[in-house]
Amino acid sequence: MALSTLRERPTLELRAAAKSFGPVRALRGTDFSIVAGDVVGLVGHNGAGKSTLMNIIAGVVGRDAGDFLIGGTAIGADYSPAKALRHGVRCVFQELSLCRNLDLAENTRMLHASLRGFGWRGRAGRLIHGMLEDIFPEHGIPLRAKVEDLSLAERQMVEIARAYTDTDLPARFVILDEPTSSLGHEATAQLLRFIRRAADRGVASILISHRLDEILEVCDRVVVMVDGEVVGRREAAGLRRRDLVGMMGHIETPLAEEATRRSLGIKRIATPGTPGQELPIEASAGEVVGFAGLDGHGQRERLRMLFFAAGGEGEAAYVAGDRGAEGVFPLWSICENMTIRSIAALRDGLLISRVRERVMARDWVDRMKVKTDGIDRLLTTLSGGNQQKVLFARALATDAPIIFLDDPMRGVDVGTKQEVYRMIREEAAAGRCFVWFASEIEEMANCDTVYIFHQQRATTRLQGTEVTSARIVQASFGEDALV
């Protein structure tokens, strides 16, 4: 691109931005810039400062220091979400920011102050419907539905489409925080194609994602953050997944390393199955059993059924993937959140032994490498990945022989994943049994046995070296069933 045209295009630029939350320095003098029509990928493990950077750009949190320019205009300390919108900054937050009680048109109106007066509802409706058609053709979302009646993926689509709608305030810089984490394969591909089309129209997108292949597929440039600092800025062309992981400071474990473990023989779970329809599901001590398949084919429901069937006191522990709804006690400290499942073991007469409780929490904070400055802090002060580590610790700290994992890696960064994978392998080697539902196939590489579900039934079993992405995908679509 010629330098002269580059200069004409509006630029969003942060220089030496710094932000601290108490003792935690989330951003340590970070530079970030994006030009209209650019697509920039932002990667880094949880707690690297990506969300803070995004929240500063969106006006949700103020910066402690640093210059901020949008289109050459200096942004003062009175920056707010309303001002961000006026500058064309839009945000798709990871935890969705739609109002459940409103329909699509009404949620669109929330974002646009100018959608008012006579006929606003019709205009808002046409705006969001047009954009949904544009990004996700054949999305099948009922246009008059309230958000609470939509599935998670549909809500995500609506939120994305809403961010790209133009009124008198056009979208110029759109930040997408893990936009694909709940989207299916097809919708993800549609979104990535749309991001490129939007870029051609001059709309810049900032894509934050742990799915590095998506970043490499769609972005012009990639910015890598570690511990509140930018450690790398690269052109995406020619960049490989391994390069990014390397820059983030993690070494990707080759998938084929496993398959050397063997079960210790004690059956922990055994369902009878139905001949010709469903395989018997078995899980033994020392085994990691995976449940895979297309979204909504019953694997999660089966996992929960097995958990509740096994769920007698001390028999089974559960790691929730939907942290907000099923995992976190938001008003409790890290220590309390971690030990809640072990209260019976921590009892001292009628009371809970504070001493042993704290010893347990400290021990697991160290073992899981939870990034915090104290176990008495609220769990919600931790980044998402670290909260998930605490939920893992909650289950692992028990003496339950079976641990159920309900898609626990949703929105968790590569580094945390690797640490948790290692932990699971260690615990399995020590005789624990894991039953693991995951929506991402690559996690299944950590399993000894994988059951693939098709139409609410376990139809395929893969073991050891058979566990490959290709076989799982094949089986997910109902081919080579009942093996």
Add this chain to the structure above:
Amino acid sequence: MSEVVRPPPSVGIGKKRQPARRAGHRMNPDHLQLALPFIALVVMLVVIFAIRPAAFSYFGFGLLFNLAVPLILASMAQMLVICLGDIDLSVGNFVGFVTCVVAVFLRDKPFIAMLLLAAGIVAYAAVGVLIQLRSLPSIIVTLGMSFVWLGLALLILPSPGGTAPDWLTATMALQTPWIPLPLVIAVALAAAGHWLLKRSAYGVVLLGAGANPRAAARAGWSLLQARIMMYGTAGGLAVLSGLALSGLTTSGDPNIAPTYTLLGVGAVILGGGSFTGGLVSPVGTVVGAMTLSLAGSLLSFLNVPPVWQVGAQGVILFLVLAGRVFIGRSGR
């Protein structure tokens, strides 16, 4: 050796549309919930007219629903506060305070009366500001305010008495053509509330702010402004409730309306509202308030002794709310 095509490993594997819950093939439980207070209201009216057919007339309807008017207004005030996920425990005593101001000042010193009532509305808005800025629980702040209003009312009028201005009494006794005044007011309030809160562009923002304040703030809306609007309007409606009540009773009484607080909550919930914020129905609230005020009359017609009426009214409220919960559960 066969070639294996490896899909991009980090992409979720395909998407299958889950059959989501949709309205249409079965009656939407939301609609059924909204219909419930209507059904309760009609059932009560049928019973009353069966016992006393003479009540089925212009004057009968007027008498039956006269005292519903102030309760409807107080319930609408409560609805706005509940819409933000808060609760107002002071509205009953505030209505009592308003009746005292009206009975003591409005006839002879209308300027002072106006000033006091305006100050009351400002105080309501200020409570909203306090709750928003200090992140205080509304239940605590409004509980405190309820004693403030009672105290002020007792200062103005230590014992029931005073006189409401004639124009106010005459207004409440106005004979509108064809349809009695209380029903006209009820329909007008329901329509205006529905239009302003459910259909207008800013009403939608207020509903959204009640359900998901963070989303509203991130979309650039001021939650402070939302609370000022809602609490201020609630204060205004409570003033109207007090005016209506003193117009009907022709006097003032500090202790006339403490039951409005919780009856108002009952009307909002009965009308399909919920404490989670953003889920309220102006039409449902109006019908709910009419149902609750009719429950008292129904019991008189059924010859239930006065000492049993309060308890029996509670039982009716309980039954209707239980029906609502039942419908909600079976529908979902």
